[in-house]
Amino acid sequence: MKTRITNIREIVTPVGSRVAVGADMDKLSVLTHSDIILSDGNIESVIPRNQEEQGIKHVIDAEGAVILPAFVDPHTHLVFGGTREDEFNLRIRGKKYMEIARMGGGINSTVRATRSESEDTLFEHAVRNLRDMVAHGTATFEIKSGYGLETETELKQLRVIKRLQESEPVDIKATFLGAHEIPPEYQGRKKDYVNLVCEDMLPAVKEQGIAEYCDIFCETGVFDIDDSRKILNRAKELGFKLRIHADELTPLGGGELAGELGAASADHLVHVTKAGIAKMVQAGVVFVMLPGTTFFLMSDKFAPAGKILEAGGILALSTDFNPGSSYTHSMPMVITIACLRMGLTIEQGINAATLNGAYSLGLQNVTGSIHPGKQADLIFLDAPSYKFLVYNFGVNRIRAVMKKGQLIYQKA
Numbered sequence: 001m002k003t004r005i006t007n008i009r010e011i012v013t014p015v016g017s018r019v020a021v022g023a024d025m026d027k028l029s030v031l032t033h034s035d036i037i038l039s040d041g042n043i044e045s046v047i048p049r050n051q052e053e054q055g056i057k058h059v060i061d062a063e064g065a066v067i068l069p070a071f072v073d074p075h076t077h078l079v080f081g082g083t084r085e086d087e088f089n090l091r092i093r094g095k096k097y098m099e100i101a102r103m104g105g106g107i108n109s110t111v112r113a114t115r116s117e118s119e120d121t122l123f124e125h126a127v128r129n130l131r132d133m134v135a136h137g138t139a140t141f142e143i144k145s146g147y148g149l150e151t152e153t154e155l156k157q158l159r160v161i162k163r164l165q166e167s168e169p170v171d172i173k174a175t176f177l178g179a180h181e182i183p184p185e186y187q188g189r190k191k192d193y194v195n196l197v198c199e200d201m202l203p204a205v206k207e208q209g210i211a212e213y214c215d216i217f218c219e220t221g222v223f224d225i226d227d228s229r230k231i232l233n234r235a236k237e238l239g240f241k242l243r244i245h246a247d248e249l250t251p252l253g254g255g256e257l258a259g260e261l262g263a264a265s266a267d268h269l270v271h272v273t274k275a276g277i278a279k280m281v282q283a284g285v286v287f288v289m290l291p292g293t294t295f296f297l298m299s300d301k302f303a304p305a306g307k308i309l310e311a312g313g314i315l316a317l318s319t320d321f322n323p324g325s326s327y328t329h330s331m332p333m334v335i336t337i338a339c340l341r342m343g344l345t346i347e348q349g350i351n352a353a354t355l356n357g358a359y360s361l362g363l364q365n366v367t368g369s370i371h372p373g374k375q376a377d378l379i380f381l382d383a384p385s386y387k388f389l390v391y392n393f394g395v396n397r398i399r400a401v402m403k404k405g406q407l408i409y410q411k412a
Ligand SMILES: [Zn+2]
Pocket: 075, 077, 245, 320
């Protein structure tokens, strides 16, 4: 079935269809006086508005909206129990994270809540958050486990992700993050926990076939380089693709490890070294930047996006949506922070939030740009130009979101 989208103010897309690097990163194709032709949920062509097209069954009037590719968010912790607004309020009053953790807050409070909530409750909570993210323009997600830290609850979280994949009209990639933190019952016995992840959790996840990626929080005081190498090598052996929380708080060498192991992405990278950047560029590992987290944690030290782009790195943006360090559903807000605090241009921000996110999830042939043959995953922006996506910060100008040719969100 053929559909024509007409009355579009601007059609805005990354110039290439696979990945944006180097000079392409600062470019967008902007077409006016053009329509988009869809066929069976895919983009068939972009044609001049006055050109006739045969076989159109349905016309969508965009009412002057700006159309962009829907966002791809390649790093979320969307399935969790509870929320941490009280802890947030303590943090902005000056309490340190370690103090909050000693008072029973921090990630362990989310672990307790995720362990105790039923699968159905976790699912309902996750659906609400996912739909809020769709309303802000995201139509493709990566979602991690990592708040169980025991085999049973990690599997419960992954089953919730599977239910989201089956029930929600979006694309979702699942990631096992059993090595997100050392659980309280393993304090002082980190080696035993690493063994549990390698010998119990990873094989169980593999057997159920419910995660494509394995991730780890590689950080000083959590999982060091040796632990990370051990877990990720075991995951690789079992057929998982790899992602790494790397160099967020200290320059531990997670970027280098990601390059060494050929990970799909290394994420955070606030403290990534020059050698880490070089190794990642060489191995084609995507740099997933999470500036919303840096902002939310009230730090002034952002990831070195300029150096990464200069070195030819593939840069993607993500919300890092989670209840502790980045409670936002909004990719546009993340792009604004990336522009204002990491020095990206609007064009670099949009490329990073669409095509390069898709590339990091192996979905560059499916989504992330407006090119023939890709899914019609589009956002309709109520604005005079695409620049308002970033310029008009903290406001949701998205009027509608389309996935595979179907409108999955429309502003009331
Ligand atoms: Zn994360």
